[in-house]
Amino acid sequence: MTSEYLVTLGQEAKKAERKLRTLPTGQKNRALNQMAAALRQVQADILKANQIDLEAGATKGLSAAFLERLTLTPERIEAMAQGLESIAALPDPLQKIDQAWQTDDGLWISRKRVPLGVIGIIYESRPNVTVDATALCLKAGNAVILRGGRDALQSNMAIMKVLRQALSQANLDPNFVQMIDKPDHSLAKEFMQLNDYVDCLIPRGGAGLIQNVIKHATVPVIETGVGNCHLYIHQAADIAKARQILENGKLQRVSVCNALESLLIDAAIVEQLPDLVAGLIQAGVEIRGNQKVCQFVPQATSASESDYAREFNDYILSVKVVDDYQAAIDHIDRYSTGHSEAIVTEDYQVAENFLADVDAAAVYVNASTRFTDGQMFGFGGEIGISTQKLHARGPMGLDALTSYKYQVRGQGQVRS
Incomplete structure (x- = not known):
C-alpha cells in the first residue's frame, strides 16, 4: 500500500502540473530569474547546510570522489544560478x-510539443541536480518530485527551500517542485511504483542506483548516466593533441560520468604511451593495463577483465594496447556503456569510420568526452545523460522533457 505521504506529494504535483501546461513563457522565465537571484542571496545558508553533509560524510568514511561530487562552493552555486538564467533565455x-x-480530406494537422507531465528524479550526491531538474522541468511545463540521496539531504533541503520561496514570490504554485525528505529505502521503492501520479522516472547516479530503479520501477524509466568512456589513440594521432585530450578527459573532474575510464592505443605507436600517461601518473592516477602496457609503463599494474568494464569515478584508468583499428572497435563494442567514446586521429577516413562504427550517445573525434554535458551542448543544463535509445539519447535538455500531441482542425468533416 502506498504511503499517504507519497500520495499527497503526487496529488499536489498533478494539480500543479495542470496549471503549468499553459503557463505563459514570460512568467516561467521571470520565475527562473528570481530563483537565480535567490540562490545568490542565500548562498551562505546553502554552504552551511552543505558543510553539515560534508562533515557527516567524512565521518562515515565516504570516498574522496563521492565527497567531491557532494561539495558546493561559491563558484558552483554561481554556476547553478547562471544555469537558471541560461534556461530562462x-x-x-x-x-x-x-x-x-x-490532408486530402481538408483536415489541418499539426504536431505540437507538450510536457511529459509529472517527472520523478532519483539521484545521489550532486546537489546541483536539485536546481537543474527544477529549472528544466519548469521551462518544459512539467511538475517534478525529487528524491536525493541521504548524504546530501541538508544541502538539497536548503536549496529546495530557496527555490520554493522564489516560486511563491513569482505567484506560481510552489508544489510544482517537491522533494521527498524521508530517505528510507522502502519509500524510494514506493516512489518508483507511483504510477497514478508520476509519468516518467529518471535516475541519476552510479550503476547500483540505476539498476535498482530499473529492477523495481513500474513507472516508465529513462536510463541515464553510467559512463565507461573510452579514448582511442589511433596510430595517425597528433600525440600532443592526444595527451591534452587524455589529461582533460581523466583529470578535469574524475568523479563525473563523462570522465575517461579507459584508454586504447595502437601497438604501432606504443612507444608513445609512457609520455602520454606521465601527467596522469604524476597526478596520482593508477594505471591498470594488459601485458604490453605493463611492459612500457613500469608503474602500471595488471588489469583484470572487470577493470575494462568498470566506471571508476576515481583516479584509476584501464589501458590496453590494441593491434589495430578493428581491435579497438571490438573492445569498445564489448565494454562501452553507450555514453561517450572518442578517437584521436589525423586520418580523415578513420575518423569518419569511427563516427559511424561506434554505438554511443556521443561520439567524438579529436575532442574530450568531458563535453558531453547539457550546458556545453547549448541546452542550458540537463536532466541527465540518457544511454538508451527510446525517447531520448545523450544530454537531455528541454526538448527531451517534452512529448507531442496532434492537433486536428476541421470544418465538419466525417470519415466515409
Whole structure:
C-alpha cells in the first residue's frame, strides 16, 4: 500500500502540473530569474547546510570522489544560478510546432510539443541536480518530485527551500517542485511504483542506483548516466593533441560520468604511451593495463577483465594496447556503456569510420568526452545523460522533457 505521504506529494504535483501546461513563457522565465537571484542571496545558508553533509560524510568514511561530487562552493552555486538564467533565455519548447500539413480530406494537422507531465528524479550526491531538474522541468511545463540521496539531504533541503520561496514570490504554485525528505529505502521503492501520479522516472547516479530503479520501477524509466568512456589513440594521432585530450578527459573532474575510464592505443605507436600517461601518473592516477602496457609503463599494474568494464569515478584508468583499428572497435563494442567514446586521429577516413562504427550517445573525434554535458551542448543544463535509445539519447535538455500531441482542425468533416 502506498504511503499517504507519497500520495499527497503526487496529488499536489498533478494539480500543479495542470496549471503549468499553459503557463505563459514570460512568467516561467521571470520565475527562473528570481530563483537565480535567490540562490545568490542565500548562498551562505546553502554552504552551511552543505558543510553539515560534508562533515557527516567524512565521518562515515565516504570516498574522496563521492565527497567531491557532494561539495558546493561559491563558484558552483554561481554556476547553478547562471544555469537558471541560461534556461530562462532559451526558447520555450512548448511553443514549437514540429510539423503541420493538410490532408486530402481538408483536415489541418499539426504536431505540437507538450510536457511529459509529472517527472520523478532519483539521484545521489550532486546537489546541483536539485536546481537543474527544477529549472528544466519548469521551462518544459512539467511538475517534478525529487528524491536525493541521504548524504546530501541538508544541502538539497536548503536549496529546495530557496527555490520554493522564489516560486511563491513569482505567484506560481510552489508544489510544482517537491522533494521527498524521508530517505528510507522502502519509500524510494514506493516512489518508483507511483504510477497514478508520476509519468516518467529518471535516475541519476552510479550503476547500483540505476539498476535498482530499473529492477523495481513500474513507472516508465529513462536510463541515464553510467559512463565507461573510452579514448582511442589511433596510430595517425597528433600525440600532443592526444595527451591534452587524455589529461582533460581523466583529470578535469574524475568523479563525473563523462570522465575517461579507459584508454586504447595502437601497438604501432606504443612507444608513445609512457609520455602520454606521465601527467596522469604524476597526478596520482593508477594505471591498470594488459601485458604490453605493463611492459612500457613500469608503474602500471595488471588489469583484470572487470577493470575494462568498470566506471571508476576515481583516479584509476584501464589501458590496453590494441593491434589495430578493428581491435579497438571490438573492445569498445564489448565494454562501452553507450555514453561517450572518442578517437584521436589525423586520418580523415578513420575518423569518419569511427563516427559511424561506434554505438554511443556521443561520439567524438579529436575532442574530450568531458563535453558531453547539457550546458556545453547549448541546452542550458540537463536532466541527465540518457544511454538508451527510446525517447531520448545523450544530454537531455528541454526538448527531451517534452512529448507531442496532434492537433486536428476541421470544418465538419466525417470519415466515409
